[in-house]
Amino acid sequence: MSMHRNLSASTAPIDYEDERAVRLRLGRLIEPEDQLFTDLLELVEPAQLLRTIVEGEPLDCPIPKGLATKFDGRRAGLGFRLALADPVADLEAGERAGARYLIPGDEDWPTALDDLGGRTPIGLWMIGGFPAAAPTVAMVGARACTGYGLQAAGQLAAELAKDGVTVVSGAALGVDGSAHRGALAVGGVTVAVLACGVDRRYPAAHGHLIQAIGERGAVLAELPPGTAPTRFRFLARNRLIAGLAGGTVVVEAAGRSGSLVTARLAAELGRAVFAVPGPITSRLSMGTNALLCDGAIPALDGRQVQYELGIEPRKPPAAPEPSSPRPRQPVAASAPAVQTDSAEASPPQPAPVGAPFDRAAILVREALPTVRSGRATDATALATETGLTPGVVLAALGLLAACGIAVKTGGGWALLSTTESK
Missing domain, CATH: 3.40.50.450 (Rossmann fold)
Structure with missing residues (x-):
């Protein structure tokens, strides 16, 4: 059973011990960088703040009078938003997008x-x-x-x-x-x-x-x-x-x-x-x-x-010492290229290439839609997207086409996937 199945819907009693559900509801109620709640959350725990909003009681801790007055003036608006807060629905929407919800203390929390x-x-x-x-x-x-x-x-x-x-x-x-x-x-x-x-x-x-x-x-x-x-x-x-x-x-x-x-x-x-x-x-x-x-x-x-x-850059692979030739080993077709630290070396490419890429070719390649998407784009649109001149874009497209990475279609240019380019 998914984690979010244990959360209460907005119409059911709220479990204030469930910090994830509490924070999900507060995320619906509070806009980021709302100074009132930034100040309040430095004084009270999220569960206490949510309980106060839901039950309409005063905050059970000493807070500055001005802050309490501002909070009381916001209660009505918070009530309207509270009716829309549904942790289950939000987690299901996130799950459909391939996302997970993190809170402080989670392993993946930044x-x-x-x-x-x-x-x-x-x-x-x-x-x-x-x-x-x-x-x-x-x-x-x-x-x-x-x-x-x-x-x-x-x-x-x-x-x-x-x-x-x-x-x-x-x-x-x-x-x-x-x-x-x-x-x-x-x-x-x-x-x-x-x-x-x-x-x-x-x-x-x-x-x-x-x-x-x-x-x-x-x-x-x-x-x-x-x-x-x-x-x-x-x-x-x-x-x-x-x-x-x-x-x-x-x-x-x-x-x-x-x-x-x-x-x-x-x-x-x-x-x-x-x-x-x-x-x-x-x-x-x-x-x-x-x-x-x-x-x-x-x-x-x-x-x-x-x-x-103070970041130590990656060290390039050590050059092998001269030795007697060794038998060639079979290499899988999908084996990645070896990275080097040379300024003249081509960066690793996601598809086979037949020539080194300059910066223009990389920018154009990353801006191209894929053939599988059913879309294509022309040199003018690519120039707008990459900031390159149309002439430079056309030269880059010619290189990509020669390498079997890009193809010209009826509607413009598109990117071949690795399997399509074989």
């Missing part, structure tokens, strides 16, 4: 988030998983970024992920998407933190990307399934990105940007803040260049970011 104190999420929905012991770096930036921003994000993320660093971002258009793709392109681990329910693919254009992240890393959300994104939820989500990572890299940001909020939150948590230097003529470099003036560390390449964070 303990780095505990540094948020009263701003720690009540619970988390997670698809997939990621190595808790691995170093993490967040990468954020503008949605409407430049080609320079896309290239910088993809390259930095690939260099970090290749060395075993988990790349955290928000799955948004622009810098976020390029960071996730850069990590995936080299077979690395990446984590997407959503500002909506874990069962929603937002933005819709990144539906396949978010699915790939869940399969190769993790997709996280603190909001219940089905919840739509809003501006305030994006801002609240930023603290989770900052909290999960040992350092935050801002790739491109205007003078007023949510990415700068993430950088500020990271600094408040004692995390390192990096910024990619940009041209002084670009509006989207005003924020990053201002961060550098305020003491942020320049992010020049992946190894330099790791050095600043």
Whole structure:
């Protein structure tokens, strides 16, 4: 029997000893970063707060009068939301999306988030998983970024992920998407933190990307399934990105940007803040260049970011000593390529390749829909998605086609799977 079958429905008596059910209900009642409840949860336990909301009694502990007055003024609205709180339905929706619900103390709970104190999420929905012991770096930036921003994000993320660093971002258009793709392109681990329910693919254009992240890393959300994104939820989500990572890299940001909020939150948590230097003529470099003036560390390449964070990069495989030739061993067709640490080596590819890939080919490959999806895209759309020029996109498509990875169809270009390309 599933764990959630033991939880009470919203119309049944509430078991206040069941912390998971308590937190599931509170997750429906309380918006992330609601200052009133952030303050209250530093004074009372979640079960006590829920009991007070449900039974309409005063909080059974000394709290400041102003806080109590604000809480009493919110009771009516909480009552409307309480009627919609159903832990069983939420867990079933999460299960359909392949997600599980985590609370502090669970084995998979990201303990780095505990540094948020009263701003720690009540619970988390997670698809997939990621190595808790691995170093993490967040990468954020503008949605409407430049080609320079896309290239910088993809390259930095690939260099970090290749060395075993988990790349955290928000799955948004622009810098976020390029960071996730850069990590995936080299077979690395990446984590997407959503500002909506874990069962929603937002933005819709990144539906396949978010699915790939869940399969190769993790997709996280603190909001219940089905919840739509809003501006305030994006801002609240930023603290989770900052909290999960040992350092935050801002790739491109205007003078007023949510990415700068993430950088500020990271600094408040004692995390390192990096910024990619940009041209002084670009509006989207005003924020990053201002961060550098305020003491942020320049992010020049992946190894330099790791050095600043004290992360030991993966060592390349030792070269074998000269010896007499050994008999060749049969190699399975699906054997993975050996990773090297050479700057000129191609990153590991999910499909057979016939030539080394440059960064443009990697970005185009990750942006292509699969043949099995029944969709295709043209060079203009790929140029918009990757930030590359149409000419560079066409050259990359030619290379991918020559390697048997991409194919031109009636509707444009699509990606062949490993089995289809054999």
